[in-house]
Amino acid sequence: MTTGCVYVLGTCDTKLAELTYIRQILLDGGITARIVDVSTRSHAGHADISARTVAACHPQGESHVFTGHRGHSITAMAEALRHYLVTRTDMRGVIAIGGSGGTALVAPALQALPLGLPKLVVSTVASGNTAPYVGGTDIAMLYSVTDMEGLNRISRIVLCNAAHAMAGMVRTPCQPVADPRPAIGLTMFGVTTPCVNHIVQRLSDRFDCLVFHATGTGGRAMERLADAGVIHGFIDTTLTEFCDLVAGGIFPCDSDRLGAAIRTRLPYVGSCGGLDMVNFGARATVPEHYRARVLVEHNPQITLMRTSAAECQAMGHMIGHQLNRCEGEVRFLYPEGGFSILDQPGAPFYDPAADEAFYAALVETLEQTPKRQLIRLPHAINDPAFADALAHEFSCLFKENTENAPHPPQ
16 A cells, blocks of 8 residues: 555534545555544544544644534634644545535645645545635546536546545555746736736746735735745736625635745835736626726636726725835836837727826825835836736846845854
8 A cells, every 4th residue: 555644524413435445446446544523413433543642733623623613613624624624644535525515624734735745635626616625736627517416427537537536546646746936926927927028027037936826816826835834925917806806706816925035035026917807707696886987807707897996995995004014025016108019009998097006006005115016107017018017027126136145154
């Protein structure tokens, strides 16, 4: 059998047959596997690690988990499971099953596990909005098709595939590739792709450029890696997640956006990419009170709405307040010619007055210092000259940050 163990997570009071089935497939394939019970009601006696063992890892003890109040108990068991899993030294992978409650229970624990460790969830909610469960991590989700109420001709196939997928990931783990270049995080949307592609071409000989799709989870993933010490600087070209936070779109950031730059003090270069648009689903899903706004169907599943001057002003204040909390080197570059492919003369989102409302609010809010500067340039965001300016500013900040870093004693 392979070294280490796969942990099979689920509620044994309702999913014991499915958990046992997965464990047996893994065992038959030479993979050591253990069932971890995360039940919050009665406690089955067939788990390798009991629910009480997991609950005892809660900072306030197992009595805080088994309260008889379902919502509270699920939240508490989720925290207990996180504490339990992060202390395991023999873990080679985690596979979990659950409905909406079970998935919500295991997801926070899996999000806390290291990037690259195999993590797979078979769930009844995997065909919907999985962002709350995946977060900014590499959790794989597989739709269960049928509800998990015992084994049947469908569930056996789905669970078998999930078990074999986990076995393959554990049996042949990916080995990290050594790269002497420092990693940096960049944010991109389809409407800022020319800008970011140009930056990557300029910098890839010196930096490992990790590009994140600015869909809410993309920004969180980038900042998570910065907090973990993987990323050593930001070219945060595309802050469109703030639009969805302000106007109720489907790809919002949370209140911690830019938090990693604040905490780590890493060199930060930002800009206005995508601040001209709010994301909604298919056109029919756009809220009624927005139907008279300028809308563009990006594709059958995504409809974009032009941000108003008031929304741009709110974002200027919001981003300015966050940047004021950054104690590292900060440069924010403002493109006079527009924030995206759609925000230029003749394009549907071209609205210089709304863009200027953002700039005025940012100027009003941002406390400029020698380390925190706002730079206005006569280019559109996707102009090569603007991308060159972003790359140049970051290169200078990174060099200065590296040269001024404390050196270890000889």
